[in-house]
Amino acid sequence: MARVSDDDKGHSRSLVKAILLTLPMLLLTGFMLSGVGLPQERMQQVALTITYVFINGMFFLMMYTRRTNRYRSTLFVVYSLCFVISFISNLVETRGSMVLSHEDMVQGDTPFCHMVIPMVIIPAAFTRTIIFPGSMLEGFAAIGTMLVLWLGASIALGRAWCSWGCFYGGLDEGFSCIAKKPIIKNISKKWTYLPFAILLVIVLTSAASLSPTYCGWLCPFKAVTEFEEISSSTVLLQTIIFFSLFIGLVIILPILTKRRTQCGLFCPIGAFQSFTNKLNIFDVRIDPEKCSKCNLCSKVCPTFSVDSESIDAGKPRITCTKCGKCVDSCPKEAVSFHIKGTPIGLSHERARLLFVYPAFLFLSIMASGMVFGALERISLLVTTGSMIR
Amino acid sequence: MKGFLLGLASGSVCLAYCAPILVPYLLGEANKTRRNIVTLLCFLSGRLIGYSLFAVIAWLANVTLVQNLPNRTLVFGLIYTVLAILLILYGFGNPLRCLAKSAKSLGKWAFPGHRMLFPVALGLLTGLNVCPPFLLAFASAAEMESLWGCLMFFLTFFAGTSIYFIPLSGLGLLRRHDFLRPTGRLAAGVIGVYYLCLGLLAIKGSFN
Numbered sequence: 314m315a316r317v318s319d320d321d322k323g324h325s326r327s328l329v330k331a332i333l334l335t336l337p338m339l340l341l342t343g344f345m346l347s348g349v350g351l352p353q354e355r356m357q358q359v360a361l362t363i364t365y366v367f368i369n370g371m372f373f374l375m376m377y378t379r380r381t382n383r384y385r386s387t388l389f390v391v392y393s394l395c396f397v398i399s400f401i402s403n404l405v406e407t408r409g410s411m412v413l414s415h416e417d418m419v420q421g422d423t424p425f426c427h428m429v430i431p432m433v434i435i436p437a438a439f440t441r442t443i444i445f446p447g448s449m450l451e452g453f454a455a456i457g458t459m460l461v462l463w464l465g466a467s468i469a470l471g472r473a474w475c476s477w478g479c480f481y482g483g484l485d486e487g488f489s490c491i492a493k494k495p496i497i498k499n500i501s502k503k504w505t506y507l508p509f510a511i512l513l514v515i516v517l518t519s520a521a522s523l524s525p526t527y528c529g530w531l532c533p534f535k536a537v538t539e540f541e542e543i544s545s546s547t548v549l550l551q552t553i554i555f556f557s558l559f560i561g562l563v564i565i566l567p568i569l570t571k572r573r574t575q576c577g578l579f580c581p582i583g584a585f586q587s588f589t590n591k592l593n594i595f596d597v598r599i600d601p602e603k604c605s606k607c608n609l610c611s612k613v614c615p616t617f618s619v620d621s622e623s624i625d626a627g628k629p630r631i632t633c634t635k636c637g638k639c640v641d642s643c644p645k646e647a648v649s650f651h652i653k654g655t656p657i658g659l660s661h662e663r664a665r666l667l668f669v670y671p672a673f674l675f676l677s678i679m680a681s682g683m684v685f686g687a688l689e690r691i692s693l694l695v696t697t698g699s700m701i702r
Numbered sequence: 703m704k705g706f707l708l709g710l711a712s713g714s715v716c717l718a719y720c721a722p723i724l725v726p727y728l729l730g731e732a733n734k735t736r737r738n739i740v741t742l743l744c745f746l747s748g749r750l751i752g753y754s755l756f757a758v759i760a761w762l763a764n765v766t767l768v769q770n771l772p773n774r775t776l777v778f779g780l781i782y783t784v785l786a787i788l789l790i791l792y793g794f795g796n797p798l799r800c801l802a803k804s805a806k807s808l809g810k811w812a813f814p815g816h817r818m819l820f821p822v823a824l825g826l827l828t829g830l831n832v833c834p835p836f837l838l839a840f841a842s843a844a845e846m847e848s849l850w851g852c853l854m855f856f857l858t859f860f861a862g863t864s865i866y867f868i869p870l871s872g873l874g875l876l877r878r879h880d881f882l883r884p885t886g887r888l889a890a891g892v893i894g895v896y897y898l899c900l901g902l903l904a905i906k907g908s909f910n
Contacts, residue, residue, distance in 0.1 A: 503888070
């Protein structure tokens with residue numbers, strides 16, 4: 314068991330209480346991971362055990378130390394890395410490479426990604442037609458599951474999706490943790506509107522060109538998932554854009570700023586998700602009576618959601634992803650998770666627990682399969698020398 | 703009448719082509735509805751100039767400009783590029799300040815209405831683009847024998863399509879949302895980058 318640092322000593326709860334609070338998660342994740350039956354192969358059994366222990370270990374530490382972000386962040390980053398490992402391995406295994414051929418594109422043989430959920434759900438609501446450039450028949454159950462998960466998570470957690478569910482967000486979060494101090498400290502507030510601008514651009518250009526502009530031109534994560542075979546100048550330019558955006562926004566800028574620049578300054582789906590923050594009962598509040606205006610919350614916020622204006626207003630901006638970093642870092646305990654409709658400053662820990670249980674359960678639902686899959690691939694690499702079966 | 707009906711029939715497509723440029727600009731300016739109507743009129747007048755110019759050039763050049771594919775690709779690639787540069791300057795720089803500085807150096811009296819030049823320029827460059835409704839109109843206008851007939855056809859076509867632009871002036875109602883102004887400006891810049899890519903690809907394509 315990890316020792317609690319001096320900083321955390323004043324906050325930590327008793328070991329027995331922490332174990333009792335972890336019990337529901339142990340049971341839920343146990344049911345979830347063994348739902349389809351325990352694996353027979355020894356290698357898979359080991360991978361499943363490590364996944365189970367790792368996920369619940371993170372939750373136990375969250376309960377024991379009363380700190381949210383550190384352990385969420387660890388699981389979130391591991392989850393994203395595991396997604397990349399298992400997704401690329403699956404692609405290479407089934408298709409031979411990460412490249413989508415022109416024939417695959419024409420036949421609509423493209424996999425579903427949560428980035429297109431808003432694109433799918435809006436026409437479905439208005440015209441009862443699902444428009445998606447891929448095969449819906451073969452993977453309809455998976456697509457349906459993802460839609461239900463997204464809708465449920467959006468209603469229950471709002472934009473917390475971006476810090477507790479998105480399998481891309483952990484990549485720039487991981488890179489943002491590398492440097493000890495930020496090299497670029499001041500970023501103009503103007504740029505925090507860029508995700509909304511890109512969302513507007515996508516809506517307008519997709520309507521004009523009747524094609525998914527984001528997937529075609531702007532998605533940085535094509536670099537770690539799949540991309541079209543370079544067969545023309547247009548595809549070459551698009552591929553250069555994908556890789557440049559990935560290197561710039563997911564690797565270099567997060568290292569230089571210690572912020573999630575892709576999520577905070579670019580992602581249009583995050584911008585769309587921000588509006589769901591209005592729908593759910595959880596938010597983060599800043600108690601003006603306790604706040605000493607040290608601006609530490611503003612300095613550490615990974616998605617640029619806290620600034621002096623929002624501190625004065627007593628709450629972060631609509632783009633808050635409820636990662637808990639500001640809550641953990643506030644020296645005066647002025648920042649807390651909050652349930653809408655209840656007085657600010659009361660029952661900090663109760664509100665945190667009520668939020669953390671569903672949020673962590675959601676993260677563990679999303680992460681468990683990826684972590685298990687990646688561990689399987691890694692063990693395959695160790696034993697056979699290749700990640701591909 | 704034929705031009706007007708064609709414009710009326712295909713105006714929504716026309717709007718879809720112009721909206722990516724016009725909507726971010728209107729949001730970026732955050733003006734009242736009345737002021738937006740003036741901006742919209744400036745944009746539409748620029749578009750009208752573009753249409754008329756095209757009609758005249760096409761009539762004078764005996765339609766060769768549009769019939770010759772490499773020429774057409776090059777011309778529209780260049781237009782896209784100029785439009786993109788304007789949008790990038792507007793979105794990420796401060797072209798009004800640049801325009802004001804230029805105007806000052808030339809004599810402020812010479813450009814009393816320089817704020818309106820920008821939407822006119824956007825309208826002109828958008829009007830010179832080949833969107834599907836424009837090609838339809840062009841095919842019909844090519845059948846006209848006289849320049850006057852050709853111009854009248856484009857004028858009525860323009861009137862038919864312009865009806866669809868009227869609701870855009872209602873964006874002024876959103877001006878109380880402060881975040882829409884920087885969002886609109888940045889969106890104009892991003893659209894500019896997108897058009898720059900399309901323009902450069904078109905220019906490259908014309909040499910193949």
